[in-house]
Amino acid sequence: MIIMIRFGTIGTSKIVNDFIEASLKSNQLKVTCCYSRDKTKARNLINKFSIYAVATDKFDILIDEADAIYIASPNGLHYEQAKYFLSQQKHVLLEKPLTLDFKQAEELFEIAIKNGVVLMEAYKTIHLPQFKHLLDFTNSYQPFMINLNLNKVTSRIKNLKNRIIDNIFDYELGRGSTYDLLIYPVELSVALFGKVESVKAFGQKLENKSGLTDCVIIKHQSGVISNITCSKVTNGIIENEILSDGLTMTFKDLINLKSISIHKHNDPNINELNYEVLENNLVYEMLVFTKMIETNDYALRDYLMNISLEALKTLNIIEKEQNQ
Structure with missing residues (x-):
């Protein structure tokens, strides 16, 4: 039995447009809510793809309307947003990089484990x-x-x-x-x-x-x-x-x-x-993410998160080296 996962999106950039377009090719997920600080932008995004979804500028609406959240906001906002939704027991697909700080990303992973949800970085390659x-x-x-x-x-x-x-x-x-x-x-x-x-x-x-x-x-x-x-x-x-x-x-x-x-x-x-x-190759990462949710594949979640964490830790070291 295929479980339909309701998705909320954060952001209105090109990558969010690509995500919604890819979602229309999937029978496992459906975008049901779009968030933007400017609610009009969220509504315009929904109208562009003719999807039945709620436009909102409030996070609590996302909580009510979605099982999982795709976060594509600026990098510096990832930590607080992901922490909020993971703590509300929502699955989170988080654009790269997870955060700007390794310790914050590690904390997000711990929250995902504690709450029995999936956290995955949207690193498609x-x-x-x-x-x-x-x-x-x-x-x-x-x-x-x-x-x-x-x-x-x-x-x-x-x-x-x-x-x-x-x-x-x-x-x-x-x-x-x-x-x-x-x-x-x-x-x-x-x-x-x-x-x-x-x-x-x-x-x-x-x-x-x-x-x-x-x-x-x-x-x-x-x-x-x-x-x-x-x-x-x-x-x-x-x-x-x-x-x-x-x-x-x-x-x-x-x-x-x-x-x-x-x-x-x-x-x-x-x-x-x-x-x-496929022309829209975001479909592949979306399939992996939804399958992890459907099958509770926490071993795969942990494997992918450890790659993401090691990469982010390395970026922090690189930044420190450059600044010296």
Whole structure:
């Protein structure tokens, strides 16, 4: 028997639009309530997708209308909002990063355990079908290094040049590239190679200490080294690669994992791997989240949360290294 899970959403950004669009393809969840500080924006979102849902600017309405909450507010608001809903015994799908502070994220996890609910970070990459190709390569060929590049000009670049600080570059709400973008390669590295042993990091920042660019080297306890470059003020074109003895795996777009290929050393032939992915790939993380709720799969919850916590702890170390 399929359980229909009622979802409330917080925020009206593009990612929330994508979430609602993905929900329409699911027979396991239904968006029943949309929250925004500006109630009109919530109503406009509901009308855009022609869904039957309540528009609200009050959290207690979300409590009444939903079994689970998707939180896509600015990073600096994640902790208080997630804590409130977890304490009300609501499942929470929380946009990345979980919080800006490891201790706060750890506390959220403890509250989820205490209340017997699911908390999951909305980090979609490891839920994509093609992630298995990266994991299989890692398990089969014991790579010793990974090079990851995520350099993408922010849509707020014009405001930034005019010294207008949007939420993402506000130190209390976003902290720039270090938490908004670097989370992707760091979490991918942790998911593939495990716990972090040591970190070396440099960065370029705004006067308020929010990140613009990040250069990071991570040594994992497994011995693998992750070499990462990340920026929100320039566009990069270099691919990503996982290097082992005899074989190298390359892929584009480390968020969505595209064009995955295996190159054998001293062989000009390229083995491009095949896979099919839904156009709106948020569907995969939503399926994992709803299945955990339906089956009470707390072991999977804990496994995924430990990856998210290790990644966030590493981001905190990176920020400290850069500030020194």
